[in-house]
Amino acid sequence: MNQNTRVVLAVPDLKLREILAYLLRAWDYEVMTIEEGVNVVEYLKNQNPNLIIIDASFGNKTGLKICKAIKDDFLTSYTPTIVLIDKKQLRRDLLSIEQGVDDYLIKPPDPIDLEIRIVLALRSAAHHFNANALTRLPGNKLIEKALMEKIESKVAFSFHYVDVDNFKSYNDKYGYIRGNEVIIETAGIISKNVKMHGNNEDFVGHIGGDDFVIITIPDKAELIARKTIEDFDYMVYGHYSQADIKAGFVRAKDRSGRIANIPLMSLSIAIVNNTLGEISNLLELMDITTELKRYLKGISGSNFMMNRRTVDKGVNGRKDRA
Numbered sequence: 001m002n003q004n005t006r007v008v009l010a011v012p013d014l015k016l017r018e019i020l021a022y023l024l025r026a027w028d029y030e031v032m033t034i035e036e037g038v039n040v041v042e043y044l045k046n047q048n049p050n051l052i053i054i055d056a057s058f059g060n061k062t063g064l065k066i067c068k069a070i071k072d073d074f075l076t077s078y079t080p081t082i083v084l085i086d087k088k089q090l091r092r093d094l095l096s097i098e099q100g101v102d103d104y105l106i107k108p109p110d111p112i113d114l115e116i117r118i119v120l121a122l123r124s125a126a127h128h129f130n131a132n133a134l135t136r137l138p139g140n141k142l143i144e145k146a147l148m149e150k151i152e153s154k155v156a157f158s159f160h161y162v163d164v165d166n167f168k169s170y171n172d173k174y175g176y177i178r179g180n181e182v183i184i185e186t187a188g189i190i191s192k193n194v195k196m197h198g199n200n201e202d203f204v205g206h207i208g209g210d211d212f213v214i215i216t217i218p219d220k221a222e223l224i225a226r227k228t229i230e231d232f233d234y235m236v237y238g239h240y241s242q243a244d245i246k247a248g249f250v251r252a253k254d255r256s257g258r259i260a261n262i263p264l265m266s267l268s269i270a271i272v273n274n275t276l277g278e279i280s281n282l283l284e285l286m287d288i289t290t291e292l293k294r295y296l297k298g299i300s301g302s303n304f305m306m307n308r309r310t311v312d313k314g315v316n317g318r319k320d321r322a
Helices: 014-026 040-047 063-072 087-092 094-100 111-128 140-153 167-174 176-197 218-239 242-247 282-296
Strands: 006-010 030-033 051-055 081-085 103-106 158-165 203-208 211-216 249-253 259-263 266-273 303-306 310-313
Touching: 006 014, 006 040, 014 030, 014 111, 040 051, 040 063, 051 063, 051 111, 063 081, 081 087, 081 111, 087 103, 103 111, 140 203, 140 211, 140 282, 158 176, 158 218, 158 282, 167 176, 167 249, 176 203, 176 211, 176 218, 211 218, 218 266, 218 303, 242 249, 266 282, 282 303
Parallel strands: 006 030, 006 051, 051 081, 081 103, 266 303
Antiparallel strands: 158 211, 158 266, 203 211, 249 259, 303 310
């Protein structure tokens, strides 16, 4: 029943690693191993495993710091993490364990304990994660939780609602496989720009389909939006035929079901900053967001708009690229 459940082993002791790998395969898990020197966080981003078992001594005894880095990155923070640790280090680093891991076992772990801890960790992750299956970004429940925490704490925050315009028409013409590729690349662009231009505490979520959210701080909002639009406008041309690029549109069904000339995909980003007026609940936030989205839909090309009523045209306008 564990087939296709992938467990990463970051264990420097070769003998212990071989024993753990043998047990995991006997329990029908797919085993992936990491050697010391590999960037664990980047590895997890690329491989999207279901769980990681990491030795506290991994990476020249920086295993606990790696665990914290896993939890600090929104793309890996919901990957269940079990750390293997010796009793002496457990007493010394108990606080670090509480901050960075989901569970721990004393080395060498008892096989029965290990099997139970893995099952519980995976079950808990399945219940709480609610990630989007395609992009692995946090889904609706975690988005709502993150927003409520910001609203209730009354800290300054900036909420971005990111929508891919004309995606349905692209999907209808080019097929869902290529449509999925667009969504995955868009998720990567958003995540990259939040990581590069935002803060460690920022959040990226995937509502579903072609809708994403970003939670950052007001000072970072405009730069993230500009860079995201710039990268999206550059990326999107690689997904169209030369004929469609030259025409500037695709022939596809519009929302009424009629064949029409539908513009190429673009990006609309509605930005709501709570510094411009207190937002006390999610309904207020979504009311403002919906108003901004409605306005943006009437403007061609990629744009972002803040709730101060200013609009910024996409920095890489389509006419400049045709």
